[in-house]
Amino acid sequence: MEERTPRRPRIADVAREAGVSKTAVSFAFNNPDRLAPETASRIRDVADSLGYRPHPVARMLTQRQTHTIGVLTPQALSVIFSNPFFGAFNEGVALAAEQEGYALHFISPLHGSLAQAMSQATVDGVVAVGLSASHPEVEQIRAAGVPLVMVDSSALPDQPGVEIDDEGGARAAAEHLVMLGHRDILIVSVEPPPPALELEPEGVMGRRLRGYRSGLEAKGVEFDPRAVVVAPASIEGGLVALHRAWGAGLRPTGVLVMSDAMAIGVLRAARELGLRVPEDLSVVGFDDIDVSQHVSPPLTTVHQPIRRKGESAVRILLSVVQRRDRDPEQLRLETRLIVRASTGPAPRRRQEVERVRG
Amino acid sequence: MEERTPRRPRIADVAREAGVSKTAVSFAFNNPDRLAPETASRIRDVADSLGYRPHPVARMLTQRQTHTIGVLTPQALSVIFSNPFFGAFNEGVALAAEQEGYALHFISPLHGSLAQAMSQATVDGVVAVGLSASHPEVEQIRAAGVPLVMVDSSALPDQPGVEIDDEGGARAAAEHLVMLGHRDILIVSVEPPPPALELEPEGVMGRRLRGYRSGLEAKGVEFDPRAVVVAPASIEGGLVALHRAWGAGLRPTGVLVMSDAMAIGVLRAARELGLRVPEDLSVVGFDDIDVSQHVSPPLTTVHQPIRRKGESAVRILLSVVQRRDRDPEQLRLETRLIVRASTGPAPRRRQEVERVRG
DNA sequence: CCGGTTTAGCAAACCGGTTTAGGCTAGATT
DNA sequence: AATCTAGCCTAAACCGGTTTGCTAAACCGG
Structure with a gap:
């Protein structure tokens, strides 16, 4: 008997094993009220024993959201991270994102193209930092249709953003x-x-x-x-x-x-x-x-207020990600000597x- | 006539518009050799005019890879980023990842659970830093079946890792x-x-x-x-x-x-x-x-060598992500006063x- | 003119989930 | 007894792509 590399169990495997439909398995995880309690728990037991976990990519596809926000910079990431300014900024971004249960995805030019990196990224929205409004690719990026908050770019009209004085x-x-x-x-x-x-x-x-x-x-x-x-x-x-x-x-x-x-x-x-x-x-x-x-x-x-800048950018971003009806918010924070x-x-x-x- | 919010164009829209099958559209992007040159370019023109871009999540699903690697830490991201050690480490990670065209996704505890954050993350592999081998969730994380390289954890056998003296x-x-x-x-x-x-x-x-x-x-x-x-x-x-x-x-x-x-x-x-x-x-x-x-x-x-630690971790990770046949590599870097x-x-x-x- | 090989493109299956629209059964109501 | 309702569950459509066979037409040498 051959030892097959064990395929990752899918929802259909759980369904078969538990003698129910895929729908029931899905409900057991996301909507247990629609199932008899004992059925739901039996399904979950079977799922556990098989080591089943819903495939995150498949979920993203059907739910049309990724629970991830992107941080976009025109510079290579390898120059960003040890820059203390970005450190503090990212700290603010992370704080606001974590509070809402969003993960962070960093987007930097791919093969020299930001727009390409952008179209590859699976995010619900993007905070762009250090991207000037006149950047050659900014139009393509906006055209991707992903909610975008620009930080430190002189504000485009109709474009939410955060800047400082x-x-x-x-x-x-x-x-x-x-x-x-x-x-x-x-x-x-x-x-x-x-x-x-x-x-x-x-x-x-x-x-x-x-x-x-x-x-x-x-x-x-x-x-x-x-x-x-x-x-x-x-x-x-x-x-x-x-x-x-x-x-x-x-x-x-x-x-x-x-x-x-x-x-x-x-x-x-x-x-x-x-x-x-x-x-x-x-x-x-x-x-x-x-x-x-x-x-x-x-x-x-x-x-x-570097951290606050990051936090605010994410807050604004999430407000447009979550309800589409908002006016573009533009925030300007103070500086002081x-x-x-x-x-x-x-x-x-x-x-x-x-x-x-x- | 109602102004509908314009749906994002999908492959089927392009196919219909260009009078070809979805397959042909897909080929036009990924495998143009299988199409007559003029057909391919006509399809691409139609796609452009519609503003079509392949949906990244759908792609991930069929191709079974995300071109993203995860950086996992047991601490909140908001404490990580402005720490200069992590800054340098991430710089190394970013350098190696960018070279191979991988994006970076940061994973931190979600509602207190790393394993949960992990199962939500769409990554091809994970570099875990600061995660001790005895962490309560480390087994669940390994069980997720995602290639994992542990940094600074006393090495588990069979577990690729990077550490220093x-x-x-x-x-x-x-x-x-x-x-x-x-x-x-x-x-x-x-x-x-x-x-x-x-x-x-x-x-x-x-x-x-x-x-x-x-x-x-x-x-x-x-x-x-x-x-x-x-x-x-x-x-x-x-x-x-x-x-x-x-x-x-x-x-x-x-x-x-x-x-x-x-x-x-x-x-x-x-x-x-x-x-x-x-x-x-x-x-x-x-x-x-x-x-x-x-x-x-x-x-x-x-x-x-903090940066090198990050780079090495990613190199090792990608070597197992890309070809499954490798032995778990364990690397130990030197320190000096x-x-x-x-x-x-x-x-x-x-x-x-x-x-x-x- | 014929069998064999390319070439160009298509239909359908698939990736792995969620969601819609019902179906079936049993108990309650008229 | 017939109808309604509620509770529990399912088949099938769908998300938006890629990939696998397959076919029809064009091409080719003999």
């Missing part, structure tokens, strides 16, 4: 430095990842840049485009950014950095250059990720900085 | 401190999360504890169980752990911490207590997460520490 936060950061007496200010911006989108004015970084600029100009400091450097949004990125700026002869007393990860790199570069923070150089980050309060000196930064120890009064005389560098 | 790494850390002259050593261990598993001897932390112990004893330092404190595996956790130990009257000159996140908290607590690191207090972490080299002072820690600046010679006289504290 990037511009206001950046303006506060810039004004803070100016009020401390800084005049020579370096701006460190985020370089778009390889599949190089231009630095679009509608993107997050565009908004922050506008905020910096208006903050400077509001206080009478001229905005100098040559004092803007660009690097990858990582600790390393910030590190090389300051070194490069310094090497190019810039001698700022204050730095406005568009992400905390980069700001941490800037802090490190400052130490390497022999600059004391904040005595010689003031640094302001953006995002207020968890570690920012633990680095030394603790980082002055623009706080945004948190002054810690990485900023201080500008050094009196420029020489002071020069001397240290030498 | 926790014990060896911990021993090296302990010996390092002893060689620097430390005799009063505090051990900070990880408290199991709420659904409180005991601190099992087979768990990761059990292995590390054994390593510390054997490292101490090998160098003739007695292991004192009262010098082991327990706290959550977070920066906060480490912070309160040292404060609590200090408050209880312990006066270690060296601390062995079972995770870098906690070690960073310990560093901070030391600063709050007025202790200089490493002059007054030496601190050794475990894991070597990315930030550890950026905190100040840079953290001496036991390195483990990385000495940075948070450890140094023990202070000469105990008084030195006492004085500082005062």
Whole structure:
């Protein structure tokens, strides 16, 4: 007698074994009231003894829902997960999703195509983060007909979304430095990842840049485009950014950095250059990720409610997934400057900085 | 004339519109060689004009695969994502998965039950991390018949898995401190999360504890169980752990911490207590997460190849998902001590520490 | 002109469930 | 006794695709 690889038992096997119809087996699991109690429990016993579990894919197909929400990003997942910003964001997403019993499915470009990855994904709805409204594939994605909430994309009309007041936060950061007496200010911006989108004015970084600029100009400091450097949004990125700026002869007393990860790199570069923070150089980050309060000196930064952003996105998404009748909800969360120890009064005389560098 | 909500077009709609059978439509997408070229392209045109995309769930059902791998953890996802260890691990997982065109699906306890979450998940295989072999649901999970690779669980026979040399790494850390002259050593261990598993001897932390112990004893330092404190595996956790130990009257000159996140908290607590690191207090972490080299002072820690662990787990998983004939592969990765600046010679006289504290 | 091979496309079965619309029986009602 | 109702269960249709035979026509060399 051959030992066959044991097929996974299906509903028909249970039905046959229990001497009932498939319908009865299905009812035993999903709708036991429609069966005599003893029949239902007998069916369940048989199912257990066979090790039967309803096939999740088949269920999805008939019920037309997957109980899964997708998190979509235009970047490779392998660059997302160890980014503390995404960590906190995903934490919020997970919190809201778990509460409602939804699982999480991550969608990233498949063979370079987001739309393709999207059409392969079995989700009830999608939270898109870091996807700019002008992304080439955004139309295809919307055309997939899956409920979609966009995060940090300048809102399309009719498109639910969550964003924050990037511009206001950046303006506060810039004004803070100016009020401390800084005049020579370096701006460190985020370089778009390889599949190089231009630095679009509608993107997050565009908004922050506008905020910096208006903050400077509001206080009478001229905005100098040559004092803007660009690097990858990582600790390393910030590190090389300051070194490069310094090497190019810039001698700022204050730095406005568009992400905390980069700001941490800037802090490190400052130490390497022999600059004391904040005595010689003031640094302001953006995002207020968890570690920012633990680095030394603790980082002055623009706080945004990252976890809440993730939670809200999921809440909004589920409200459209579950009842179709909603208006597209657009949520805007506040930012605020948190002054810690990485900023201080500008050094009196420029020489002071020069001397240290030498 | 009523405006009906437009049904998603199905294969039958395309077939009717193009005047062919469903089979032909299917071929046009998956097996165009079996059709005359002009027929195939006509079908694809019709499909495009209708906005037709094959329904991913239906595909999964017939093809019996989902092109998705699951990442399973016994903890809530909302505690996972902003943990830098998981961040790096997931990065490795994502890297290997993306290379093979697999998406990622995260599975965490559903209504408290991992097995239930598991049976709902549509994945081709699962990487389980932080799931101890003695977890109450591990049998049900294995019984689901889904290929499974366990990470950091003491290997079950017949069960593919990836682990690291926790014990060896911990021993090296302990010996390092002893060689620097430390005799009063505090051990900070990880408290199991709420659904409180005991601190099992087979768990990761059990292995590390054994390593510390054997490292101490090998160098003739007695292991004192009262010098082991327990706290959550977070920066906060480490912070309160040292404060609590200090408050209880312990006066270690060296601390062995079972995770870098906690070690960073310990560093901070030391600063709050007025202790200089490493002059007054030496601190050794475990894991070597990315930030550890950026905190100040840079953290001496036991390195483990976290990303590679994730990658390897997925590689092994896919090798069994794709061809069933493999032996269960068990991989063990090395750890090594990385000495940075948070450890140094023990202070000469105990008084030195006492004085500082005062 | 004939048997044999391609080629192009189709009908039907299948994946593994859920759901609709009844059917049958037994007890209650008229 | 005939009709109604309630309770329990089922056959068949359905979700939306893929795959397996099979057939009819075109092609081919002899």
